[in-house]
Amino acid sequence: MNDVTIAIPTFNRYDLLNRLCYKLIQDESNIFNIRLFVIDNGGCLIDSGYLKSFDRNNPRISIEVVTPNYNLGVAGSWNYFVKELGSCIVANDDVVFTSEVISDFYKAADNYPNTIIFENSKANEGFSTFFINKPDELLGIGGFDEIFNPAYFEDDDCRYRLKLLKNPVVKVKLDRWAHENSSTLKNASNEYKRNHLCLYLRNKQYYILKWGGRPGKEKFLTPFGNPIDD
Numbered sequence: 001m002n003d004v005t006i007a008i009p010t011f012n013r014y015d016l017l018n019r020l021c022y023k024l025i026q027d028e029s030n031i032f033n034i035r036l037f038v039i040d041n042g043g044c045l046i047d048s049g050y051l052k053s054f055d056r057n058n059p060r061i062s063i064e065v066v067t068p069n070y071n072l073g074v075a076g077s078w079n080y081f082v083k084e085l086g087s088c089i090v091a092n093d094d095v096v097f098t099s100e101v102i103s104d105f106y107k108a109a110d111n112y113p114n115t116i117i118f119e120n121s122k123a124n125e126g127f128s129t130f131f132i133n134k135p136d137e138l139l140g141i142g143g144f145d146e147i148f149n150p151a152y153f154e155d156d157d158c159r160y161r162l163k164l165l166k167n168p169v170v171k172v173k174l175d176r177w178a179h180e181n182s183s184t185l186k187n188a189s190n191e192y193k194r195n196h197l198c199l200y201l202r203n204k205q206y207y208i209l210k211w212g213g214r215p216g217k218e219k220f221l222t223p224f225g226n227p228i229d230d
Helices: 014-025 073-085 099-109 135-140 154-164 190-211
Strands: 003-010 031-039 061-066 088-091 095-097 117-120 129-132 170-172 177-179 220-222 226-229
Touching: 003 014, 003 073, 014 061, 014 095, 031 073, 031 226, 061 117, 073 088, 073 135, 073 154, 088 099, 099 117, 099 129, 117 154, 154 190, 220 226
Parallel strands: 003 031, 003 088, 031 061, 117 170
Antiparallel strands: 088 129, 095 177, 117 129
């Protein structure tokens, strides 16, 4: 039986994290030993009471939580996973899936063994659940760019860099997978929404500065210069 690590960064939607964990725990078709590794960027998971509701009697599921001293952001959390866990499946806290998704990624890795990252094939959902197949190779190109903080465009940046290296991300169809938006932004205060937009636009501008254009319109072969047309 294969040992599998599923790494999940979370901030404050512990209810959704709980939903994903229970989905995996209650999956009777599971044939894997699953280690759920959570980075609690919000710092309140232990006190929230949600951990107490997890079924720790399932012999094939274990749950481990790390609480950093500050919010690592998305790219920082992903880099932590790569450095500390090695090969693993990385998922948002607001998705749900069964062990069949693990099998889907493993089959893809068997077919494309040199691929560094496999992503969800669903449009605009690629890095909401993805598989780091070659962690050493990913670290060799610098991992994820943590300047894209706390979120947005870190996935586009990694995707483009792998494309330049002739080892592009491979898309995998995940049938037993779903994403239910957490609606955090929709229900947030105006102050939060303004700050969110500011960070989004900042990261977008950084991406354009780094690659000469927005995702899909890049003009540089190396960061911050070397136009493709030169």
